[in-house]
Structure formats: structure tokens, C-alpha cells
Amino acid sequence: xxxxxxxxxxxxxxxxxxxxxxxxxxxxxxxxxxxxxxxxxxxxxxxxxxxxxxxxxxxxxxxxxxxxxxxxxxxxxxxxxxxxxxxxxxxxxxxxxxxxxxxxxxxxxxxxxxxxxxxxxxxxxxxxxxxxxxxxxxxxxxxxxxxxxxxxxxxxxxxxxxxxxxxxxxxxxxxxxxxxxxxxxxxxxxxxxxxxxxxxxxxxxxxxxxxxxxxxxxxxxxxxxxxxxxxxxxxxxxxxxxxxxxxxxxxxxxxxxxxxxxxxxxxxxxxxxxxxxxxxxxxxxx
Amino acid sequence: xxxxxxxxxxxxxxxxxxxxxxxxxxxxxxxxxxxxxxxxxxxxxxxxxxxxxxxxxxxxxxxxxxxxxxxxxxxxxxxxxxxxxxxxxxxxxxxxxxxxxxxxxxxxxxxxxxxxxxxxxxxxxxxxxxxxxxxxxxxxxxxxxxxxxxxxxxxxxxxxxxxxxxxxxxxxxxxxxxxxxxxxxxxxxxxxxxxxxxxxxxxxxxxxxxxxxxxxxxxxxxxxxxxxxxxxxxxxxxxxxxxxxxxxxxxxxxxxxxxxxxxxxxxxxxxxxxxxxxxxxxxxxxxxxxxxxxxxxxxxxxxxxxxxxxxxxxxxxxxxxxxxxxxxxxxxxxxxxxxxxxxxxxxxxxxxxxxxxxxxxxxxxxxxxxxxxxxxxxxxxxxxxxxxxxxxxxxxxxxxxxxxxxxxxxxxxxxxxxxxxxxxxxxxxxxxxxxxxxxxxxxxxxxxxxxxxxxxxxx
Ligand code: HEM
Numbered sequence: 183x184x185x186x187x188x189x190x191x192x193x194x195x196x197x198x199x200x201x202x203x204x205x206x207x208x209x210x211x212x213x214x215x216x217x218x219x220x221x222x223x224x225x226x227x228x229x230x231x232x233x234x235x236x237x238x239x240x241x242x243x244x245x246x247x248x249x250x251x252x253x254x255x256x257x258x259x260x261x262x263x264x265x266x267x268x269x270x271x272x273x274x275x276x277x278x279x280x281x282x283x284x285x286x287x288x289x290x291x292x293x294x295x296x297x298x299x300x301x302x303x304x305x306x307x308x309x310x311x312x313x314x315x316x317x318x319x320x321x322x323x324x325x326x327x328x329x330x331x332x333x334x335x336x337x338x339x340x341x342x343x344x345x346x347x348x349x350x351x352x353x354x355x356x357x358x359x360x361x362x363x364x365x366x367x368x369x370x371x372x373x374x375x376x377x378x379x380x381x382x383x384x385x386x387x388x389x390x391x392x393x394x395x396x397x398x399x400x401x402x403x404x405x406x407x408x409x410x411x412x413x414x415x416x417x418x419x420x421x422x423x424x425x426x427x428x429x430x431x432x433x434x435x436x437x438x439x440x441x442x443x444x445x446x447x448x449x450x451x452x453x454x455x456x457x458x459x460x461x462x463x464x465x466x467x468x
Numbered sequence: 469x470x471x472x473x474x475x476x477x478x479x480x481x482x483x484x485x486x487x488x489x490x491x492x493x494x495x496x497x498x499x500x501x502x503x504x505x506x507x508x509x510x511x512x513x514x515x516x517x518x519x520x521x522x523x524x525x526x527x528x529x530x531x532x533x534x535x536x537x538x539x540x541x542x543x544x545x546x547x548x549x550x551x552x553x554x555x556x557x558x559x560x561x562x563x564x565x566x567x568x569x570x571x572x573x574x575x576x577x578x579x580x581x582x583x584x585x586x587x588x589x590x591x592x593x594x595x596x597x598x599x600x601x602x603x604x605x606x607x608x609x610x611x612x613x614x615x616x617x618x619x620x621x622x623x624x625x626x627x628x629x630x631x632x633x634x635x636x637x638x639x640x641x642x643x644x645x646x647x648x649x650x651x652x653x654x655x656x657x658x659x660x661x662x663x664x665x666x667x668x669x670x671x672x673x674x675x676x677x678x679x680x681x682x683x684x685x686x687x688x689x690x691x692x693x694x695x696x697x698x699x700x701x702x703x704x705x706x707x708x709x710x711x712x713x714x715x716x717x718x719x720x721x722x723x724x725x726x727x728x729x730x731x732x733x734x735x736x737x738x739x740x741x742x743x744x745x746x747x748x749x750x751x752x753x754x755x756x757x758x759x760x761x762x763x764x765x766x767x768x769x770x771x772x773x774x775x776x777x778x779x780x781x782x783x784x785x786x787x788x789x790x791x792x793x794x795x796x797x798x799x800x801x802x803x804x805x806x807x808x809x810x811x812x813x814x815x816x817x818x819x820x821x822x823x824x825x826x827x828x829x830x831x832x833x834x835x836x837x838x839x840x841x842x843x844x845x846x847x848x849x850x851x852x853x854x855x856x857x858x859x860x861x862x863x864x865x866x867x868x869x870x871x872x873x874x875x876x877x878x879x880x881x882x883x884x885x886x887x888x889x890x891x892x893x894x895x896x897x898x899x900x901x902x903x904x905x906x907x908x909x910x911x912x913x914x915x916x917x918x919x920x921x922x923x924x925x926x927x
Contacts, residue, residue, distance in 0.1 A: 419495070
């Protein structure tokens with residue numbers, strides 16, 4: 183058995199979980215929701231095992247130059263999916279809002295599909311610049327931060343769908359249909375904030391560990407290269423989001439939009455900079 | 469006070485304190501920062517002219533887009549942002565301090581009636597009984613609980629997470645500290661680079677953004693430079709330089725540096741960053757006369773013709789450390805006595821017998837190659853960097869305490885109402901209202917259960 187096989191299994195589990203979450207929203211059957219969550223959890227466990235196995239495989243292939251599986255585009259996309267599941271399962275455990283799964287699992291699933299279907303999964307030795315423990319800390323903190331924003335994004339979409347319907351809705355009764363299954367806008371708004379509260383300090387740590395590493399490797403903790411700058415742009419947007427909570431006129435809808443823009447900027451920071459712009463970071467050439 | 473009666477300085481003050489300004493500045497910083505990621509920064513003028521044309525280049529220069537993160541307008545936004553931050557902190561800090569020094573033990577009617585989170589109950593039990601029970605509950609659910617009495621009413625006050633009131637201030641101050649560290653580094657530090665040929669030494673380095681050499685105040689010698697490769701591949705694994713620091717001819721420190729492992733001496737740090745060939749390479753070559761079997765060993769310099777017996781000569785024209793996984797190899801050719809230039813061929817160091825098969829007049833084996841290298845070092849001095857790390861530490865610490873703890877307060881007012889006790893509960897949190905009201909709903913149920921249960925038991 184190799185890690186590739188386990189990652190395929192993970193992908194299947196995430197797909198099944200997503201379909202089950204859709205089925206839950208359609209059928210309102212609580213058992214389906216529980217099965218969906220358990221499937222997601224099973225997928226997460228398999229993926230955790232797969233990451234460990236890939237780590238072990240790197241030592242088999244590279245000998246003493248083995249390393250944590252966090253260094254090329256393939257590995258980072260897989261780790262992104264894992265991080266999303268981690269943050270999502272934590273939030274599910276704490277707040278038990280099952281419908282959110284239908285909006286978060288697709289992001290994890292697409293990451294896995296993309297990685298498994300079209301990215302190079304070979305384990306190559308690292309160029310000298312990447313041989314540093316800071317790389318591991320940097321990648322882990324950044325991606326957990328991104329994952330918090332991904333969950334917040336899913337919740338924001340739910341919020342925007344629901345608030346639009348609520349505002350059009352006349353009469354006192356609760357709105358029915360699929361949107362009636364969603365948590366109340368108050369809870370969605372709160373969860374959006376909670377997820378960003380997890381993501382923001384982690385991104386802060388991610389930027390700091392990146393700066394510490396750059397300082398250790400090149401003697402400049404900040405050089406305004408596109409990747410660094412975009413991470414700062416993301417940071418600014420979520421800082422604005424955090425302060426929006428204190429200002430009348432910026433809560434609710436606008437905050438949800440900030441969260442959507444924030445995630446768009448996050449994705450650009452992660453992928454766009456390397457695929458569209460050029461920079462120092464390594465994924466670009468992968 | 470209404471807006472109109474405010475004096476001009478007050479309005480200026482309010483403007484600089486406003487959170488709307490913060491949001492606008494943060495989004496403005498986000499938006500403008502994009503420019504510098506789309507337009508390459510600090511490139512030679514010719515590059516811009518080629519890509520965007522002369523007119524646009526001049527526009528860029530006018531708008532300071534060439535080095536926008538150091539432009540007057542960008543620094544201006546950052547300065548405005550700092551002023552916003554400072555004013556806001558000055559304005560709000562005394563309030564946070566007051567919460568800490570003088571907690572409101574007895575709530576006004578405003579809080580009891582006007583709070584978003586409130587509840588009211590009746591109990592048959594006396595004020596004291598209820599107070600005792602609820603303070604037990606509050607101690608368990610919230611934290612330290614104070615009982616006080618005023619005008620015949622009993623009050624309970626419980627709070628949690630007062631320290632989180634300071635988290636935001638710590639975060640804000642940390643941002644100013646990071647900026648201060650960056651300024652210190654810019655004024656008293658430098659970023660430079662230097663190339664040292666193996667075996668030679670330098671006592672000056674070149675500034676990265678200017679051309680003026682900077683005196684180190686000591687001497688750095690490079691004894692050796694090496695590139696190591698991963699087994700069976702031409703992927704470099706590491707670059708190493710053996711550096712020695714000398715002062716007054718005396719050896720002070722010696723370190724083998726590599727990428728991600730620099731040398732620091734007297735606040736100046738040397739980072740391995742690049743390398744390259746310095747001058748032409750030397751080769752130790754064994755030549756065999758295929759007819760007679762006689763051999764001779766010669767030293768050849770790259771590009772130089774070396775005489776062989778009978779008027780022949782050869783020259784090494786190229787060398788690589790690793791040719792397609794076969795290891796070091798040289799490219800060479802042989803010239804005939806009448807000066808004809810022979811076809812070039814390759815000789816691998818690891819296969820000394822191989823060249824015999826070529827079947828020329830002479831066969832060659834490569835015994836050793838020495839390509840003198842220079843090591844490329846980034847050199848940096850940054851006395852502000854520890855200030856930056858202090859700021860970063862406070863930023864993480866402050867934002868965690870601001871986010872994951874909130875200052876929650878619960879008041880209970882107990883008063884006699886006929887033979888019963890009127891119980892009023894109010895609560896607030898200084899942030900994350902919606903989260904708190906969910907928690908308050910839970911607390912309310914517990915309070916209700918506690919009141920009902922006990923009454924039933926005793927009644
Ligand atoms: C990028 C820069 C900034 C960061 C990272 C930052 C961070 C934070 C954090 C983590 C909080 C606590 C949030 C919470 O309690 O939920 C906060 C609150 C706050 N920030 Fe900022 N902030 C920044 C800039 C500013 C600026 C420029 C101002 C100036 C007006 C400001 C004003 C406030 C205020 C008034 C609060 C609420 C404080 C309170 O709870 O009493 N912030 N900020």
C-alpha cells in the first residue's frame with residue numbers, strides 16, 4: 183500500500199461525505215447528517231494516515247534527506263484539504279451545525295481531486311533554500327489559517343443566501359425549504375467570525391514564521407516580494423473584517439462580503455501569485 | 469454633545485480615532501499593495517520602457533510605482549494608519565483600565581432593564597437563600613463572584629476574562645513596535661552583498677541598493693567553497709563556504725556556512741546565497757599515446773592549448789561538475805600537427821578507460837579538475853530585528869488573548885416583592901455579542917433550573 187492509494191480513498195470519502203451532506207439538506211434526516219459527518223471524519227483519519235505514510239516514504243526514497251510532506255504544490259494542496267477538514271471538524275464538534283458541511287466539503291473535495299488528478303506527486307529532494315525547519319512551521323501555520331478562512335467563506339455564502347431570502351420573506355413564520363435548514367443568520371454571522379478568529383492569528387503566525395525564515399536564510403525578514411505582499415493583503419482584509427464588528431453599518435452583509443473577498447485574496451495569495459505572477463516561492467516551478 | 473457643537477480640534481480628534489477610518493485605511497492598504505505585485509519593483513528603467521512604453525514609464529515614475537512600498541504616498545497611508553492606531557488607543561485605554569480598577573459591582577437600572585441579555589424570575593425563597601445558590605452557580609459558570617448590598621437590595625457580580633480587555637491594546641502596540649523595529653533597521657542597518665574568491669579575503673561589502681562600499685571593520689576570508697549534490701542527480705543539495713573572520717591578522721571565528729545557516733560576527737551576518745566560477749579551471753589530464761602506450765601527465769588550463777608529442781596539441785573547452793549523472797566531465801578537442809581543429813569529445817573523470825574506445829592518436833583521462841569558485845554572500849546588519857520579533861511575539865500573544873477570551877459580566881439583582889423575591893439577571897460581554905447571547909441563553913436555563921429545583925425541593 184502506498185500513500186497515493188490512501189489519498190485516493192480520502193478523495194472518495196470526501197466525495198461521499200459531500201453527497202451525504204447534500205442529501206441531508208434535501209431530506210432533513212438527522213441520521214444522514216451524522217453519517218455524512220462520520221464519513222468526513224473517516225476520510226480525515228485516512229488522510230492523516232496517508233500524510234504520515236508519505237512522510238515515511240520520503241525517508242525510504244531519499245534516505246536521510248526525508249522530510250515532512252509540505253514542500254511542493256501537490257503536497258501543499260493535499261495539506262490544504264487536510265487543514266480544512268481539521269478546522270471544519272473542530273467547528274462541527276463545538277457548534278454542531280451540520281448543514282455547513284455541504285458548503286465546506288466541496289472545497290476540500292476539489293483540492294483533493296485537483297491534487298490527485300493533475301499535480302505531480304513525486305517525492306523530490308529539496309533545494310538548499312527549502313531545507314529548514316522554519317519551512318514546516320511556516321507551511322503548517324499558513325495553511326491552518328487558510329483553512330479557517332475557507333470555512334468562514336462557506337459560512338458566509340450560507341449567510342448571504344439566507345439573508346437575501348429572509349429580507350424578501352414576508353410574514354412571521356420561519357422560512358421553509360432548503361434555506362430553512364440553515365442555521366439562523368445570527369448563528370451564521372457568529373460562526374463566520376469564529377472561523378476567522380481561528381484563521382487570523384494563525385495567518386499572523388504564518389507571516390511571522392515566514393519572516394523569521396527569510397531573515398535566517400537571507401537576512402531580510404521582509405522584502406515585499408509578491409507572495410509576502412499578498413499574504414499581507416489577506417491579513418489587511420481580515421483585520422478590516424475584525425474591526426468591522428465594532429462599527430455600525432459594517433456588520434452582517436458587508437462583513438460576509440469581506441469574508442468572501444478575503445478568501446478570494448487567500449486563494450490568489452496561495453495559487454494566483456505562483457501561477458499568475460512570479461516570485462521567490464517554490465511552488466511556482468512545480 | 470451633538471456633532472454641530474463640537475469644536476474643530478475635537479472633530480479632528482474624532483476623525484483620527486474613528487474605526488471607520490481604520491477599516492478604510494486597511495482596505496486602502498490592501499488595494500494599493502496590489503500595484504507593487506503587478507508592476508515589477510526596482511527594475512532597470514529599460515525594462516519598464518520595453519514592457520509599458522516610454523509614456524507609461526514616466527507616469528510610473530511620477531506616481532512612484534517603481535518603488536511603491538517606499539513611496540511618499542504609501543508611507544503616508546502607513547503613517548496615517550499609525551496615527552489612527554495611536555489616537556484610538558489613547559482614547560480607549562482609560563476605559564479598559566477603569567474596568568480593571570473599578571468593576572461595577574452594583575448595576576444601574578439602565579443595565580438591568582436595557583441590556584440585550586436579561587431575564588427575570590420570581591422565587592419563594594428569601595433573597596439570601598437565592599443569593600447563596602446563585603453565587604454558587606455563577607462561581608462555577610463564570611468565576612469570582614462578589615456579593616454586595618445597597619438600599620435593601622442584594623447584588624451579585626461575576627466576571628470573567630477581564631485581561632482580554634487589554635489584548636487589543638497589546639496587539640495595537642505590537643504593530644507600532646514592529647514598525648519601530650523596521651525603522652531602526654532602515655536607519656542603523658544595511659543590506660549588502662559580496663563575492664569572495666576561494667582563498668581570498670575582503671573587508672568591504674557592496675550595498676544592495678547603492679554602489680558605495682561599506683567597511684566591515686574586520687576581514688572575512690573564504691578558505692573553501694563546495695557544492696554537494698544529491699546522489700545520482702544533479703540537483704544541488706548544499707552550498708557551503710568555509711569562512712574565517714580576522715581582526716588585526718588574528719583569527720576570531722571560523723564557520724562552515726550553508727544556505728539556511730549563516731555566520732554572525734559583531735552584529736553583521738553573512739548568508740550563503742550564490743556562487744560561480746572565478747577565472748579559468750585547471751585540469752590534471754593523463755594522455756596515452758595509443759601507438760606506443762607511453763603516458764604522460766599534464767596540467768591544462770581551460771581554453772589553453774597544450775602541446776603533445778609530434779606536433780599535436782589539445783585544449784579543454786568546457787567542464788561540468790556533473791554530466792547527466794555520470795559525474796565530472798570535460799569537453800576537449802585535439803589539433804593535428806598541421807593545425808586542423810579536431811572534433812570535440814567528452815571525457816568523464818569516473819571512466820578513465822572509456823576514451824580509448826574513441827580510437828584517436830591519443831586517449832585522455834581526467835585525473836582531477838579544479839575550478840576556482842567565488843562564493844556569493846548576502847550581508848546584513850539589522851539592529852532593529854529583535855525589536856521586530858518582540859513586536860511579533862506581542863502581536864500573537866495579544867491577538868490570542870483578545871480573540872479567545874472576552875470580558876463577560878453578569879449582574880444579579882435580588883429584591884423583596886411581597887412574600888417573594890424578584891430576581892433580575894443581566895449580562896454583557898465586551899465583544900462577540902452574538903456568541904455571548906447564546907451563552908447567556910444557556911446560563912439563563914441553568915439559573916432557571918436552579919431556582920425551580922431548589923424551590924421545589926424546599927417547598
Ligand atoms: C492591522 C492592524 C490592526 C490589527 C492586527 C488589529 C487587531 C485588533 C484585534 C486583534 C482586536 C481585538 C478584536 C476583538 O476583540 O475581537 C482589535 C480591536 C480593536 N481595534 Fe484593532 N487592530 C489593528 C488596527 C487598528 C487601528 C488602526 C485602530 C484605530 C482606530 C484599531 C482600533 C481597534 C479598536 C477600537 C478595537 C476594539 C478594542 C476594544 O475591544 O476595546 N485597530 N484590533
